[in-house]
Amino acid sequence: MPVSIEPLPTSSKSTVVLDGATVRLAGDSGDGMQVVGGQFTATSALHGNDVATFPDFPAEIRAPRGTLAGVSGFQVQFASTDIFTPGDTLNALVAMNPAALVTNVSDLEKGGILIVNSESFEPKDLKLARLETNPLEDGSLDEYRLFKVRLDTLNREAVKDIEGLTSSLQDRCKNFFALGLIYWLFGRDLAATLRFVEAKFGTKPEIVAANEKALRAGWYYGETTEAFDHSYQVEPAQLEPGTYRNIMGNQALAWGLITAAKLSGKELFCGSYPITPASPVLEELSAFKHFNVRTVQAEDEIASMCSAIGAAFGGAMAVTSSSGPGIALKGEAMGLGMILELPMLIINIQRGGPSTGLPTKTEQSDLLQVMFGRNGESPLPIIAARSPGDCFEVAQEAWRVATRYMTPVILLSDGYIANGSEPWLIPSVDELPQIPVEHPVASADGEPFMPYQRNEWLARPWALPGTPGLMHRVGGLEKEDVTGNVSYDPENHQHMTNLRAERVARIADDIPVQEVQGPSKGKLLVLSWGGTYGACTTAVRRCQADGLSVSHAHLRYLNPFPRNLGELLEAYDEVLVPELNMGQLRLLVQARYVRKVVGLNKVKGKPFTVSEVADKIRQLLG
Amino acid sequence: MRTELPVLKAADFASDQDVRWCPGCGDYSILAQMKKTLPSLGMPREKIVFISGIGCSSRFPYYMNTYGIHSIHGRAPAFATGLKAVRPDLMVWVITGDGDGLSIGGNHLMHAIRRNLDINIVMFNNRIYGLTKGQYSPTSPIGKKTKTSPMGAIDNPLHPLSIAIGCEATFVARSVDTHIKHLGGVLQRAAEHRGTSFVEVYQNCNVFNDGAFDYVTDRQTKSDQTIELEHGAPLVFGKNRERGIRLNGLEPEIVELGDRYSESDLLVHDEAAVEPSLAYLLSRLRYEDGFPEPIGVLRAVDAPRYEEVLNTQVTAARDQRGEGDLTSLFNSGETWTVT
Numbered sequence: 001m002p003v004s005i006e007p008l009p010t011s012s013k014s015t016v017v018l019d020g021a022t023v024r025l026a027g028d029s030g031d032g033m034q035v036v037g038g039q040f041t042a043t044s045a046l047h048g049n050d051v052a053t054f055p056d057f058p059a060e061i062r063a064p065r066g067t068l069a070g071v072s073g074f075q076v077q078f079a080s081t082d083i084f085t086p087g088d089t090l091n092a093l094v095a096m097n098p099a100a101l102v103t104n105v106s107d108l109e110k111g112g113i114l115i116v117n118s119e120s121f122e123p124k125d126l127k128l129a130r131l132e133t134n135p136l137e138d139g140s141l142d143e144y145r146l147f148k149v150r151l152d153t154l155n156r157e158a159v160k161d162i163e164g165l166t167s168s169l170q171d172r173c174k175n176f177f178a179l180g181l182i183y184w185l186f187g188r189d190l191a192a193t194l195r196f197v198e199a200k201f202g203t204k205p206e207i208v209a210a211n212e213k214a215l216r217a218g219w220y221y222g223e224t225t226e227a228f229d230h231s232y233q234v235e236p237a238q239l240e241p242g243t244y245r246n247i248m249g250n251q252a253l254a255w256g257l258i259t260a261a262k263l264s265g266k267e268l269f270c271g272s273y274p275i276t277p278a279s280p281v282l283e284e285l286s287a288f289k290h291f292n293v294r295t296v297q298a299e300d301e302i303a304s305m306c307s308a309i310g311a312a313f314g315g316a317m318a319v320t321s322s323s324g325p326g327i328a329l330k331g332e333a334m335g336l337g338m339i340l341e342l343p344m345l346i347i348n349i350q351r352g353g354p355s356t357g358l359p360t361k362t363e364q365s366d367l368l369q370v371m372f373g374r375n376g377e378s379p380l381p382i383i384a385a386r387s388p389g390d391c392f393e394v395a396q397e398a399w400r401v402a403t404r405y406m407t408p409v410i411l412l413s414d415g416y417i418a419n420g421s422e423p424w425l426i427p428s429v430d431e432l433p434q435i436p437v438e439h440p441v442a443s444a445d446g447e448p449f450m451p452y453q454r455n456e457w458l459a460r461p462w463a464l465p466g467t468p469g470l471m472h473r474v475g476g477l478e479k480e481d482v483t484g485n486v487s488y489d490p491e492n493h494q495h496m497t498n499l500r501a502e503r504v505a506r507i508a509d510d511i512p513v514q515e516v517q518g519p520s521k522g523k524l525l526v527l528s529w530g531g532t533y534g535a536c537t538t539a540v541r542r543c544q545a546d547g548l549s550v551s552h553a554h555l556r557y558l559n560p561f562p563r564n565l566g567e568l569l570e571a572y573d574e575v576l577v578p579e580l581n582m583g584q585l586r587l588l589v590q591a592r593y594v595r596k597v598v599g600l601n602k603v604k605g606k607p608f609t610v611s612e613v614a615d616k617i618r619q620l621l622g
Numbered sequence: 623m624r625t626e627l628p629v630l631k632a633a634d635f636a637s638d639q640d641v642r643w644c645p646g647c648g649d650y651s652i653l654a655q656m657k658k659t660l661p662s663l664g665m666p667r668e669k670i671v672f673i674s675g676i677g678c679s680s681r682f683p684y685y686m687n688t689y690g691i692h693s694i695h696g697r698a699p700a701f702a703t704g705l706k707a708v709r710p711d712l713m714v715w716v717i718t719g720d721g722d723g724l725s726i727g728g729n730h731l732m733h734a735i736r737r738n739l740d741i742n743i744v745m746f747n748n749r750i751y752g753l754t755k756g757q758y759s760p761t762s763p764i765g766k767k768t769k770t771s772p773m774g775a776i777d778n779p780l781h782p783l784s785i786a787i788g789c790e791a792t793f794v795a796r797s798v799d800t801h802i803k804h805l806g807g808v809l810q811r812a813a814e815h816r817g818t819s820f821v822e823v824y825q826n827c828n829v830f831n832d833g834a835f836d837y838v839t840d841r842q843t844k845s846d847q848t849i850e851l852e853h854g855a856p857l858v859f860g861k862n863r864e865r866g867i868r869l870n871g872l873e874p875e876i877v878e879l880g881d882r883y884s885e886s887d888l889l890v891h892d893e894a895a896v897e898p899s900l901a902y903l904l905s906r907l908r909y910e911d912g913f914p915e916p917i918g919v920l921r922a923v924d925a926p927r928y929e930e931v932l933n934t935q936v937t938a939a940r941d942q943r944g945e946g947d948l949t950s951l952f953n954s955g956e957t958w959t960v961t
């Protein structure tokens with residue numbers, strides 16, 4: 001049964017125009033908050049807003065229902081202006097139960113809209129949330145605009161006539177009722193979500209009908225209830241012209257990898273072992289066999305790294321994706337990839353550490369791990385994505401570097417980027433730069449093949465098995481320069497170590513100089529990398545608008561650093577490095593450029609808020 | 623145009639590197655047999671890749687004039703998996719040892735076997751750690767005195783063939799470094815088998831575990847202490863083929879052929895049995911339990927190969943969905959246009 005996409009009546013209530021809003025949908029992890037959050041994002045993006053999201057969910061698949069540990073939330077900021085973060089404080093919060101309320105309400109602005117399911121505040125619910133009194137009655141929510149909605153009853157009422165729907169299935173639609181209400185509140189169109197519902201549940205007509213009814217009932221509830229006397233409107237943003245779609249970080253990364261393979265005329269191989277938050281990359285790639293993508297779900301992290309090396313030796317575009325704990329296991333094989341001088345990508349989607357740490361939370365604490373976490377002198381280039389859409393470009397750039405310099409390249413992302421989403425300007429495939437890759441053939445004059453002969457990039461030839469006359473053996477033992485034969489010669493070892501370091505260092509000549517937003521010299525430079533891009537950009541812009549002398553440089557290349565970085569740092573009295581770790585980039589910068597920099601450090605499993613960074617800037621300039 | 627493949631000789635497979643095993647090491651003989659066997663397979667040198675881990679045996683690729691990777695400890699099967707997944711056209715050999723393959727790399731061995739990639743795994747079993755100078759290995763017998771087990775090893779040994787059959791390997795065989803002809807034949811069969819071939823070679827480490835396989839190699843005793851397997855033939859052994867193995871219920875037992883038992887009472891070897899129990903039973907015939915140890919092919923069955931199924935899926939996906947197109951991928955789902 002197709003859903004009816006008939007348009008809604010125009011709201012009869014007045015609307016208030018806003019520049020933007022930040023909304024969080026929070027409930028139990030079984031309440032489907034991630035689904036409706038994703039829908040709200042997609043619909044807002046389709047509406048033309050700039051959007052940024054922050055899904056936040058527990059590590060347990062089904063934590064005990066109704067408990068604080070089981071709360072799952074999805075935050076969306078949408079605006080008619082450029083935005084870079086999912087927002088600091090909430091303008092509206094939907095709380096499906098007391099646990100969701102208590103864990104989230106402190107982020108809601110005073111006077112903000114608070115919508116709660118008033119029927120989930122029974123004594124047993126309060127107890128699960130460790131509440132002694134009912135916050136809906138004890139006055140603790142007085143400073144918010146509280147809307148108590150009898151969600152259970154209203155939703156059941158809406159779907160009661162649908163045949164074949166058990167009462168538990170009826171209740172499962174609650175999230176769509178809540179979404180309908182939010183759609184009314186912000187003047188959103190239902191069409192995209194209705195199409196989604198049909199595509200997702202098409203084979204189960206009763207579920208399609210129920211979700212549609214719930215969504216519409218939520219919308220009409222907003223329209224008819226006296227509780228809401230006006231709705232809000234956020235106009236489309238002035239984005240660069242072109243066709244857009246909404247994209248998540250891990251999806252953009254997978255697409256970037258497929259694109260890089262195409263642009264280099266290679267077939268993509270991904271050997272990975274499931275790990276949060278990197279698994280979606282393997283999952284996404286597994287679905288792209290029609291792009292000649294081959295995936296192996298290896299028996300462990302070590303095997304996944306080794307399978308990638310094997311595939312690289314065979315001439316594929318080889319990739320392995322993981323997170324910190326997995327990268328730790330891959331370490332020895334990464335060293336082999338380094339000394340074999342074969343191109344491949346090693347993706348680390350960072351999560352909270354150490355050890356198993358906080359699997360579903362974000363952190364940037366693996367920078368030193370990927371920089372140094374191997375035995376011996378083992379330098380590898382490191383490139384970091386700054387936002388969900390940026391993963392697409394970074395994947396291609398990493399592969400360009402890997403093939404030109406014949407080296408494994410480490411690509412850093414993090415849980416925040418991986419699960420976040422943003423509007424993405426769809427590129428024209430024809431305009432994407434090709435990634436040239438060459439393989440040698442035997443010389444006509446019968447000269448013996450030298451597997452460690454280097455070109456102007458200090459890269460050795462990528463000779464593929466199957467090529468007559470180029471038979472050679474590679475391995476983890478130190479090699480003689482040029483011939484690649486095993487060598488224990490002391491001078492040779494020093495020489496090869498120098499060469500391997502020099503080869504990575506030279507990449508600095510081949511990457512763009514570091515750009516700065518703001519004055520090219522002055523009192524303060526904010527130097528950031530990775531997923532803190534949005535918070536740092538917004539904070540610096542805000543402070544600049546307030547007339548403060550502050551500039552911002554966001555690093556994509558962590559090893560080697562851009563060639564002008566040292567000079568650039570010299571142009572400022574002070575340098576601030578905000579990082580979601582205890583000072584890892586700060587350590588590298590201080591060691592490399594022998595100058596003191598200030599850190600802003602946090603490891604709470606959450607991204608920086610804009611005000612955390614802005615406050616620090618103000619404090620330093622104060 | 624027809625191009626004739628050049629006829630290769632064993633010497634064509636020798637690399638220019640000096641072989642550095644200890645004089646008298648069993649590895650030399652395995653290397654020689656490999657070089658002798660390869661020319662008969664009709665595979666050009668550039669299509670062959672040897673991959674090894676770490677240990678004495680793992681130096682092997684350096685001595686072959688083919689492509690090769692001397693990788694890291696225990697992981698050779700994982701490298702082979704990635705390579706074979708993207709290059710099914712190559713003939714891939716994994717050279718490993720008892721420590722490399724069963725201790726540090728046990729997990730990878732098990733998974734390579736169960737995937738049944740078309741690769742050949744040759745395990746040099748010398749029941750000792752040679753390269754690190756004489757510590758007990760996962761195949762060393764209980765009581766083995768070594769540098770790290772001065773009062774005798776207390777770990778139960780692993781039995782390579784039993785492990786391989788437990789993982790349902792589609793080809794399982796055993797040979798001995800000094801049984802030159804037999805070894806060559808087994809390597810040839812392993813190479814010809816389509817699927818993962820697992821070959822255990824009893825290899826004498828004359829420096830750290832000399833004589834570990836004397837019971838198999840000694841001219842006087844070898845026909846009493848080994849049993850050469852032949853597909854479809856009863857299990858007969860002994861200098862004068864005077865003894866055999868029969869099943870008493872589920873237990874194997876040794877019987878004298880003559881008045882009471884004839885060859886028709888004996889267990890008949892069936893390497894093609896789909897059910898691996900017989901092969902497993904053979905793998906459990908052990909010298910220390912008073913049985914002759916089987917030499918030859920224990921199991922050779924056909925099963926789908928990982929890389930073939932993977933590539934079939936790739937082709938099927940292309941047939942069903944058309945060759946992947948980036949522009950239509952990017953524009954799939956909900957999009958909107960800003961003017």
Ligand code: SF4
Binds near residue numbers: 642644827
């Ligand atoms: S230590 Fe043993 S196994 Fe190793 S090369 Fe010497 S004899 Fe051969």
